[in-house]
Amino acid sequence: MILLENTFAYIPLFAVTALSIVLLILFSYIKKKKTARISFIAYIVTILMGAGSFISAIQIYCAEDQTQAFGIFAFAMALSVFFVIPYAIVLCTFEPKEIRKLVPHSKNVEDASTANTQIAETKSLQATEEDSRALQISYDFSAKATECFSDKNGLSLLLDYVNKTIRDEVQADGGAILLVDDFEDVITVKSFDGDFPPPYKLPSDMPHKPIRIATNFKFASFPLRENIFGEIATAGKAELITKPEDDARIYQNGPEDFLKCGSYIIVPMKVNDAVIGVIALARTHEKPKFTEENLKTAELISDFATTSIKTVMSVNEIMEHNNLVKEAQIATSIQDMLHPSKLPVLPGIQLGTIWNPEEGVCGDYYDVIVSRKDRISFVMSDVAGKGINSVIVMSMLRAMIRLVVNTKKTAGTILEWVNHGIAAESFSTDHFASCALINYDPTKKVAEIATGGTTPVYYYSAEKNTIERISSTSEPIGVDKESHYQDVLQDVKTGDILITYTDGLVEALNEQGQQYPKESLLKIVSLNASKSGKDIANLVKADIKKYIGNSSQHDDQSLLVIKF
Template identity: 55%
Template sequence: MNLSNSFAFIPFFAAAAEAVAILVLLFIIKRRSTARVSFTMFTAAAMLLVVSLVGAFMGGDSEGIALTVIALLLFLTGLVVIPYLIVLSTFEPKHIVTLVSKSENERIDEANRAYSAAASGADLASMTASGKADAALMAISRSFNEKAALSFADEKGLSSLLDFVNKTLKEKTGADGAAVLLVDDFEDVIAVKAFEGDFPPPYKLPDDMPHKQVRITTNFKFATFPFHDNVFGEIASSAKPELITKPELDSRIYQNGPEEFLECGSYIFVPLTTGGSVIGEIALARKKGSPLFTEDELTLATTLGEFAANSIKTVISVRELVEYNDAAKEGEIAASIQKELVPAKLPKIDGIQLGVFLDAAEDVCGDYYDIIVSRKDRVSFVMSDIAGKGLNSLVIMIMVRAMIRLVVNSMQSAGTILSWVNRGIAGESYSNDHFGSCALINYNPETKEIECAAGGNTPVLLIDGATGEYTRLTGEAEVIGADKTVEYKNFVQKVKSGDIIVTYTDGLVEALNEDGRQYSEEKLIEVVKSKATATGKDIATAVKNDVKKFIGTADQHDDQSLLVIKIQ
C-alpha cells in the first residue's frame, strides 16, 4: 500500500480503534447487566472493525476524496456511540432499573419475591424499587381482603371495612382528608359512608349552616348527592378517575370560603367500579397550601381503589345473599302462618252458598279472608289486603283479624267496627309503614239484609240474580291504618234469592298477562254473570280458572283473593 498518495488510512485506523473500544464496552455492559445488549449490536461493532481495517490497508491505492469522506464518517459514528456506552458500562445496575422494561411475568415474579420477603421479615434493601412497590400494593390488597373476610359475621362489618379503606387511602396518598361514598340504587344517590380528616367541601353548603368546622364536618359525614350538579355524582356517573389541581377553574367545585378551612386545594376522585358497574367512589383532598396531588398519586389511588372495590363488592354481595336467604325463610314462615289464619274449610250456612279462593304470591302473604258466624242474625265476612310482605305485614293482619273477631259480635254496624279497627292500628310504631284495604260484610239471614263497609281498594259488589245488573255497594275510602280519625261509612242493602255478593283484593283484577294487560273488574263481573245460575263454589272456581288462563305464564307479584256469597 502506498501511504504517500492518500491520508484515508488515518481515519480508517481511528474507526477500527473505536470499533475495538465499542466491542469491549459491549462485553462490559452485558457482563454487568446494566442494559440489554443484543447479538445485532455485537455484529454491527464487528463489521465496523472489519470495514475499518480493510479500508485502512486498501485506502492508499485509491485516488480522490470519496474514500477519505467515508473513513471520516465511520470515525464520527464511533465517536458519537462510545460516550453513551461508557455511561451504560459505568452506571450501577440499581440506578437504571426503571429504564429497562421487563415482561409482565418478570415483574410479577419479582413482586412475589419481594412480598414473600416482606411477609417473612427479610431485608428489602437488596430488592429493586419496583419490587418493593408491588410488594406494598399486594400487602394492601391482602389487608383489604382480610378485613372483608372478618366483616361477614359482623353486623357493622361493612362500615368497619369502609373506614379501613378510607384510612388506608388517606395515609398512602398523603391526603389531608378522605371519604368513601356508596351508590344507593333505590334512592338514586351516592352517599358518604366513611369520612376522616380535613376535607374542604367541594359542594355548596346549606345557606343557613354556620361556617364552623365541626358543623360542616358533621354535615359532610351524612351527606348524600344526586348524580348531577355536583362533583361527586358527576364523576361517579362518568366512571373515570380525576385529578383536580385547579379547583377555581372547575365549574363542578363550589368555593364556600372565605374561611381558611373551606378553601379548596387539590382533589382526587376515584369511582369504585366492579363488573362494569360503579358501586361507589373514593374522594381525597388536600387543603389549600398543601402540596398538590400528582399524577403518580392519582395512579396509586386508582390502583388501591380497584382493590377496595372488589373487597367492598364481595361484602355487599354476601350481605345481600344472607338477607335474601333470611327473607326467604321469613316468607316461608309468614306463608305457613297465613294459611292458619284463613278458615280451614267453609262453614255450612243456611240460606247462602259460598265460594272462595286465595292464590298467594311467593313471599307476599298480604291477603286474608275470614267467615265468622257470630249470632243467628249476623254472619260476618272479611276480605283484607295488607300492604308490605312477610312477617311485618303478617303482624298487622293478625291484629286486624283479632280486633274484628272481638267486636263483630257486638251490635255495632260494619262501618263502626271498621272505624274501631282503624283507630286500633293507625299511628302505632309497628304500623307506620303498614296499612291495608279491608271489606267487612255483615249478613242478616232473618231479614235478608246486608250491611258493609270498606277501606282502600277492596270493594263489595252486588250482581242482581234476575237482571244481571251489578252495583258497587261501597264507595272510595281511605285505607285502614293510615289515619286514625277516618270514619268509615256503613252501606245497607236488601238482597233476594239468586243475588250474588262479591269482594276481592286488587291482586286479582290487576293480574297481568304476558302482554302486560290487566285482568280487570269488568272481566271478573262478566265471568260471574255467565255463571249466575251456578253455585257459589262453582262461580269462584270459574273465576279462578279464567284468571289462570288469562295470565298464562306471566309471573305474579301479589296475592289474588275472591269471596263469593250467593243468596238462596
C-alpha cells in the first residue's frame, strides 16, 4: 500500500462518523415513535462504524501511522460484518420475506387462502380487544353509578366521569352533557370541560374572553328548537359535523381563534326511544376533523352511559320525593322501573309470564331484549338477598346483559363477561344471582341457551310430545370470576315451547308445608301445549294458587313461557 504525505483521507472518515451519529439519532427517534422495529444489531454496527472511522480519522489528521489508522478502520468494518452475518442467517432461516414469483395457480390460491385466514384471525383478535374494551367501559359506568347512589352530588359525579371517559376515547378537545327537562321543554348543560367553541349565538353584551365564554356555557340552557343541541335531542339521531360553516344551525361568534368552530359530534342519549339528553364533543378548528369511526365510538359509549345515568336519575327522583322512605321501599321502586312494563310483540312467538313478588323487594328479574334481526334474548334471573344490594346487582346484571347481547358473543360468553364484572365488585357479601339466558335466532330457528346457578330451562317438543330439562346446574353469577358457562343449542319447530322459572315457583308451600311439585308445572305445560303462551302461564298461576290455599308466600315467583 502506498500512503501519501498530507493525505486528506481523514475527511471522508469524519464524514462517516457524522453520518453514523445521525443514523443513531434516527434509530432512537424511530424506536420512540414505534413506527418500526430497530434491532440491537443495527445499533452495534452503527456504533462500530462511527467509532472506527473517528479513531482512524484522528490518527491520520494528527499525522500518525496511517497504516495503523486504516487497519483500525478495516477491523471495525470486519467486526460489523461479523455481527451482521449471523443476524442475516437468522432472518433467512426463521423469518423469510415473501418473494413473489411465477408459481402454479393452485399455489397462488393456497397462499391467498392462508393470507385471508391470517387476516381474519387478526380482525377477530382486534374485535375481541374492542369487545373487551367496550365491556370494561360498561362495567366502569355501572360501578361508578353504584358509588353515586348514596352521594347527594352523585349524578354530577357520574356525568363528569362519563364526559371525561368519552372525551378520552375520541380524543376530543371539549365535551358537554346536556339533560332534557320535560317540564320546561329545555335542555340544560350538566357537565362541561375542555375547549368547546360554542356553536350557539352568544349574548351581545358578553366579553369575548375564554373564561367568560366557558362559564356561560357551563350553566347554559337551550330550548328544544332553533339550536343544534335541542334539534338533535328532538330528532333523536346522532350527527357528525365537520363543516360547521355550511350548517345553518351553528352560529359563528367571532374572529377570535378560540371561538372558531371546528368539528362536532352530538349523540342523543335514549332510553326506550325517549331522549333524556345529549353528549356533545368538540375539536378546535386547528385540529383534525372527527371521523365516522369517532362517531361510532361516541354512539357506543353513549349507549353504555345512558343506562347508568338513567338509573342514577331515577334514584335521585325517588329520593327527592321520598326522603323519609325506607331503603326497601326505595329499592322496590327502582326494581319496578327495571322490570319490563310491557312485553314486545314478537312475530312467530307467544309469551306468557308470572311475576309474583314477595312483600318488599323482589329478587326475581326477567327481560325480553330484541337486539338484532337474528337475535332475541330472554332472561330469567333470581338475585340473592333483599334490599338495595340486590337491586344494585339486578341493575348491573340488566345493564350489562342489555349491552353485551348486541355483540355476536354466545350466551355462555355473555354470562362469563357479566359474571367477571359482578364477581369483581366487593360492595356486598351476597352479590350473586342465578340466571338463564336464551338467545333465539329467528332466521335459523335455533335457541342458544346458557345458565348460571340453579335457574332451569325446559324444552317441550310438539313433534314428540315430550318435555325435558336441557340446562345444567353451574356456578351462580358473581361467585367466582373464573367461572365458565356452557352453551346448549336447541332447534325449535312450530309448537315447541321453552320454559324457565325461579325456584320460588316450585318451592311454594301449602298448608301442610309441602312444596309445589315441579312435575305439576311440567304436566300443565304438556297437557295445554296447544294453547297460547299466556294461557299456559295463567293455568300454572291458577294451579299454584289452588295448591297453596291460604298459605303465605315465602319467596318471589317468576315464570317465562316461550311458545314458537
